[in-house]
Amino acid sequence: MAGSSSGQQDSRESVIGRVARILAAFDRRNSALPLSVLAERADLPVPTAYRLVTELVRHGLLERDEDKRIRVGMRLWELSTRGNDRLTIRNIALPYMENLFESLGQLTTLGVLDGGTVLYLERLTPEGMDVERAHIGQRHPIHAGSTGLVLLAFSPLNFQEDFLRRPLPRYTADTVTDPGLLRRQLAMIRRQRYAVATGIGMPDWTGMAVPILDVDKSAVAALSVVYARGKENAAAAIPALQAAAFAISLTLGSRPRRDED
Numbered sequence: 001m002a003g004s005s006s007g008q009q010d011s012r013e014s015v016i017g018r019v020a021r022i023l024a025a026f027d028r029r030n031s032a033l034p035l036s037v038l039a040e041r042a043d044l045p046v047p048t049a050y051r052l053v054t055e056l057v058r059h060g061l062l063e064r065d066e067d068k069r070i071r072v073g074m075r076l077w078e079l080s081t082r083g084n085d086r087l088t089i090r091n092i093a094l095p096y097m098e099n100l101f102e103s104l105g106q107l108t109t110l111g112v113l114d115g116g117t118v119l120y121l122e123r124l125t126p127e128g129m130d131v132e133r134a135h136i137g138q139r140h141p142i143h144a145g146s147t148g149l150v151l152l153a154f155s156p157l158n159f160q161e162d163f164l165r166r167p168l169p170r171y172t173a174d175t176v177t178d179p180g181l182l183r184r185q186l187a188m189i190r191r192q193r194y195a196v197a198t199g200i201g202m203p204d205w206t207g208m209a210v211p212i213l214d215v216d217k218s219a220v221a222a223l224s225v226v227y228a229r230g231k232e233n234a235a236a237a238i239p240a241l242q243a244a245a246f247a248i249s250l251t252l253g254s255r256p257r258r259d260e261d
Contacts, residue, residue, distance in 0.1 A: 035049060053070055092252060099244065106227055120139075151221075154217065172202070193242065198232075207224050221248075223245050
């Protein structure tokens with residue numbers, strides 16, 4: 001029976017915990033779910049899921065469509081946009097991202113570190129370009145993309161070392177999982193202030209990313225473009241990315257120097 005594994009724990013778990021599991025049950029491929037499927041994905045008994053969903057719908061945090069499928073409500077989106085520094089970065093970065101997109105014509109993304117993964121805040125995609133990953137709100141492994149490598153390289157040393165002690169899954173033949181080699185790559189990224197990563201997360205694509213730095217030289221976000229493998233143009237992309245990141249940092253209130261090592 002769906003949710004039976006959590007039935008005994010149901011009375012001990014907080015309401016917030018159960019609501020969080022309901023909200024986490026939705027993803028890009030499952031944006032609208034029947035109640036029974038939602039209860040199963042949230043590992044809750046159907047009566048519990050029904051009661052919580054009814055309350056969430058009443059407050060606009062979830063919605064029911066004509067087929068009685070449940071989806072995330074606009075009220076939840078509205079609340080999520082208030083008072084979040086990450087979204088402030090997205091709003092400031094977007095005009096510069098649009099300029100990059102117009103000049104380079106490539107997939108352009110903005111990502112941050114969140115909960116041990118890369119979280120994408122914005123994505124601009126050329127017409128006809130089919131890249132499954134890096135959608136807005138999607139998460140990606142830190143070591144399997146140029147965005148994550150840049151964010152890791154400019155994160156505090158204790159965070160880096162904690163990350164490098166974890167098991168690192170291999171996603172393609174080019175994914176680097178050796179901690180020693182990753183340390184050398186991160187040192188090089190810090191020196192050159194950009195990352196180029198070919199095929200490490202998706203075999204047919206190359207990502208190029210630069211950090212958006214705070215006053216303490218830590219990365220608050222990373223800006224990236226993605227090329228089809230074999231069609232990279234780093235000579236055009238890297239300077240354009242660095243100029244955009246520099247401007248975004250200034251707008252955020254940082255005072256990075258272009259000539260810093």
